[in-house]
Amino acid sequence: SSNTFAEIENYVKVKDKGATPAMFGVAKGKNVILISMESTQSFVINRKINGEEITPFLNSFIKESYYFDQFYHQTGQGKTSDAEFTIENSLYPLDRGSVFFTHFNNEYTATPEILKDYGYFSAVFHSNDKTFWNRDLMYPSLGYDRYYHQQDFVGTQQNSVGWGLKDKDFFTQSISYLKELPQPFYTKFITLTNHFPFTIDPKDRLIEEYNSESEIVNRYFPTVRYTDEAIKYFIQRLKEEGLYDNTIIVIYGDHYGISENHNAAMAQFLDKNEITPVDSMQLQRVPLIIHIPKQSGQTISKVSGQIDVKPTLLHLLGISTTHSTEFGTDLFIKEKDPLVVMRDGSFITNDYVYTKNICYAKQTGEPIEEQLCEPYKQKAKFELRNSDKLIYGDLLRFDPSNKRNTGTMTTILE
Ligand code: GP9
Numbered sequence: 001s002s003n004t005f006a007e008i009e010n011y012v013k014v015k016d017k018g019a020t021p022a023m024f025g026v027a028k029g030k031n032v033i034l035i036s037m038e039s040t041q042s043f044v045i046n047r048k049i050n051g052e053e054i055t056p057f058l059n060s061f062i063k064e065s066y067y068f069d070q071f072y073h074q075t076g077q078g079k080t081s082d083a084e085f086t087i088e089n090s091l092y093p094l095d096r097g098s099v100f101f102t103h104f105n106n107e108y109t110a111t112p113e114i115l116k117d118y119g120y121f122s123a124v125f126h127s128n129d130k131t132f133w134n135r136d137l138m139y140p141s142l143g144y145d146r147y148y149h150q151q152d153f154v155g156t157q158q159n160s161v162g163w164g165l166k167d168k169d170f171f172t173q174s175i176s177y178l179k180e181l182p183q184p185f186y187t188k189f190i191t192l193t194n195h196f197p198f199t200i201d202p203k204d205r206l207i208e209e210y211n212s213e214s215e216i217v218n219r220y221f222p223t224v225r226y227t228d229e230a231i232k233y234f235i236q237r238l239k240e241e242g243l244y245d246n247t248i249i250v251i252y253g254d255h256y257g258i259s260e261n262h263n264a265a266m267a268q269f270l271d272k273n274e275i276t277p278v279d280s281m282q283l284q285r286v287p288l289i290i291h292i293p294k295q296s297g298q299t300i301s302k303v304s305g306q307i308d309v310k311p312t313l314l315h316l317l318g319i320s321t322t323h324s325t326e327f328g329t330d331l332f333i334k335e336k337d338p339l340v341v342m343r344d345g346s347f348i349t350n351d352y353v354y355t356k357n358i359c360y361a362k363q364t365g366e367p368i369e370e371q372l373c374e375p376y377k378q379k380a381k382f383e384l385r386n387s388d389k390l391i392y393g394d395l396l397r398f399d400p401s402n403k404r405n406t407g408t409m410t411t412i413l414e
């Protein structure tokens with residue numbers, strides 16, 4: 001009901017909704033490009049196998065960007081769609097299923113919808129079937145103007161793998177649409193090649209496979225390397241089209257690609273005896289890279305998550321989020337005690353990791369007194385519960401800042 005909405009609104013209002021003055025509006029009026037990197041985890045960044053870098057392009061791009069090296073995915077069963085949901089709404093995904101399927105008809109105040117008021121045109125590019133993850137029905141609810149999907153691309157046996165175009169062909173074909181869009185634009189590009197089970201054409205393999213007992217882990221590195229090359233090419237094309245200098249580029253990993261079934265191979269890669277519960281949590285880090293034209297790079301090690309992207313991006317574009325109903329915090333704010341909550345109720349703070357009902361010291365990986373985690377545990381539960389209530393009750397209908405508000409007076413009074 002609207003009462004529940006008011007309670008939740010009061011809760012999110014007391015959260016730190018501020019922005020860093022030095023960063024607020026630095027990218028005002030710029031185009032936005034989001035790149036969702038399929039299954040890309042942070043452990044590939046600045047690492048080599050067989051003497052070769054896994055992500056040479058990203059490693060260099062990070063040096064001229066803001067790079068968040070303690071950034072976690074917060075996805076559940078909705079995988080890529082959950083990442084999209086959390087990144088653009090600053091709400092948690094649901095504990096089961098995908099919000100894209102179960103609540104596509106809700107009222108949302110997603111980033112593309114907000115940016116419409118600032119003259120932005122918004123579009124998504126993804127070469128899979130438009131109905132996958134119910135995207136064709138969900139995107140209009142998020143405020144997207146256009147969805148370029150499988151039917152907008154030319155797929156052949158040569159240029160495709162798995163569910164769609166190879167990333168490089170995907171970017172090549174997307175660029176011709178992109179350069180015709182009205183500006184400023186807000187766009188999202190969802191890559192696909194680095195998807196389980198990580199198969200690529202041998203001629204697209206730029207590095208050798210890894211050598212472990214897991215075929216999946218072995219193949220993962222060449223497909224990550226392939227996507228890295230495709231993004232390099234895309235950035236180059238943006239420069240050639242004169243779009244690079246007036247565009248803010250946000251690159252994020254959507255969720256893990258290597259599950260706990262491959263712990264032995266991961267232990268080998270990380271040079272550890274075993275993968276502990278704390279290691280497993282740390283493996284949930286995904287890259288977040290924000291490139292702002294004419295700003296130099298910096299690595300920021302704040303504990304953060306996908307839920308924080310929306311307010312951060314809006315602030316960079318000079319848009320205040322003081323009245324937004326969202327759970328994230330601007331990534332550029334120095335928080336005393338940051339907390340990242342995962343969809344299953346586990347969490348990470350500066351000092352603690354809580355997972356599978358056990359509290360651990362982050363430094364040592366040793367179990368510690370449950371009590372130390374208790375206050376965070378309560379907060380984590382509260383966050384998830386309130387976010388769920390918003391979605392299950394379609395409560396953003398009652399948000400007065402929601403322009404497309406369809407809640408009528410009668411609904412509000414009941
Ligand atoms: C499907 C692509 C991958 O279109 O986004 O989805 P995933 O299986 O990673 O959720």
Ligand code: MN
Nearest residue numbers: 038039080254
């Ligand atoms: Mn995915």
